[in-house]
Amino acid sequence: MNFQATPPIQPASLSSLKPAAGARAARHLALIPAAGVGARMEVQMPKQYMALAGKPMLRHALDTFAAHTRIDHIYIVVSAEDAYIDEIMAAAPALQGRVTVLRAGGPTRQESVRNGLLAITAAQDAEADDWILVHDAARPGLNAALIDRLLDELQDDPVGGLLALPLVDTIKRSNQGRSQLTVPRADLWAAQTPQMFRSALLLRAFTQAAAQLDAITDDASAIEMLGLQPKLVAGSPRNFKVTLAHDAALAEFFLKGNE
Ligand SMILES: Nc1ccn([C@@H]2O[C@H](COP(=O)(O)OP(=O)(O)OP(=O)(O)O)[C@@H](O)[C@H]2O)c(=O)n1
Numbered sequence: 111m112n113f114q115a116t117p118p119i120q121p122a123s124l125s126s127l128k129p130a131a132g133a134r135a136a137r138h139l140a141l142i143p144a145a146g147v148g149a150r151m152e153v154q155m156p157k158q159y160m161a162l163a164g165k166p167m168l169r170h171a172l173d174t175f176a177a178h179t180r181i182d183h184i185y186i187v188v189s190a191e192d193a194y195i196d197e198i199m200a201a202a203p204a205l206q207g208r209v210t211v212l213r214a215g216g217p218t219r220q221e222s223v224r225n226g227l228l229a230i231t232a233a234q235d236a237e238a239d240d241w242i243l244v245h246d247a248a249r250p251g252l253n254a255a256l257i258d259r260l261l262d263e264l265q266d267d268p269v270g271g272l273l274a275l276p277l278v279d280t281i282k283r284s285n286q287g288r289s290q291l292t293v294p295r296a297d298l299w300a301a302q303t304p305q306m307f308r309s310a311l312l313l314r315a316f317t318q319a320a321a322q323l324d325a326i327t328d329d330a331s332a333i334e335m336l337g338l339q340p341k342l343v344a345g346s347p348r349n350f351k352v353t354l355a356h357d358a359a360l361a362e363f364f365l366k367g368n369e
């Protein structure tokens with residue numbers, strides 16, 4: 111795939127991404143990377159398909175987005191050889207017409223996101239100023255209130271942003287298993303998802319970062335590489351990423367209606 115280096119975006123030029131007066135309102139499109147294998151979870155299937163609170167993990171985020179009236183469409187990126195998604199979609203008639211499955215997973219989360227963006231763009235399914243909400247399938251605790259908070263906080267923002275949580279623990283830098291120093295935590299936040307940016311800006315950021323995709327682990331990093339500063343929007347502990355085996359019980363706690 112040939113990515114041409116593009117000059118960094120000057121914040122002043124971002125105004126071109128906002129809809130012109132009288133243009134149709136920008137849509138909100140969810141893009142869910144779900145092409146991982148969940149190696150750290152140590153379960154027998156990709157973790158996004160493991161049962162949590164009575165349904166496969168990825169159904170929680172899918173159902174939350176599909177039930178949200180401000181979300182116009184949902185794209186889910188799975189691996190080309192995914193053996194689960196077709197059966198899951200067939201068992202969820204309420205998702206028909208609201209969800210497009212993209213068998214475009216890549217070797218890393220960022221490449222899966224980039225491939226999904228390219229597929230949406232190639233299908234001309236998104237206008238330049240449409241908002242893309244990239245959300246991990248591995249964060250099943252997302253709810254409508256968090257989506258509303260993100261949309262309300264960012265709808266007039268020139269850059270976009272992400273849900274995140276300010277760190278509350280003291281942070282240590284390790285040296286061979288020993289505490290080498292304490293990292294000042296005053297301005298440290300833990301990034302969550304959705305991470306929400308306008309389609310053209312996100313695609314440009316991923317194009318610009320093409321050679322460094324392995325070095326970044328979230329979508330906002332690519333936007334930062336353009337010299338822009340995404341807005342941090344208060345997330346929630348319930349929106350944590352299910353990563354390690356012990357996370358399943360905590361996810362069930364939140365998904366069973368506990369805050
Ligand atoms: N090549 C990849 C890797 C990850 N993901 C997705 O990105 C999200 C966050 O990634 P992570 O929690 O790291 O999931 P895995 O990569 O599956 O986990 P592990 O690193 O333990 O294998 C998940 O919804 C995962 O399915 C993806 O779409 N494509």
Ligand SMILES: C[C@](O)(CO)[C@H](O)COP(=O)(O)O
Pocket residue numbers: 219246300301302303327328329351
């Ligand atoms: C995108 C993310 O969830 C923000 O915290 C995180 O970077 C994903 O990391 P992973 O190693 O791909 O799970």
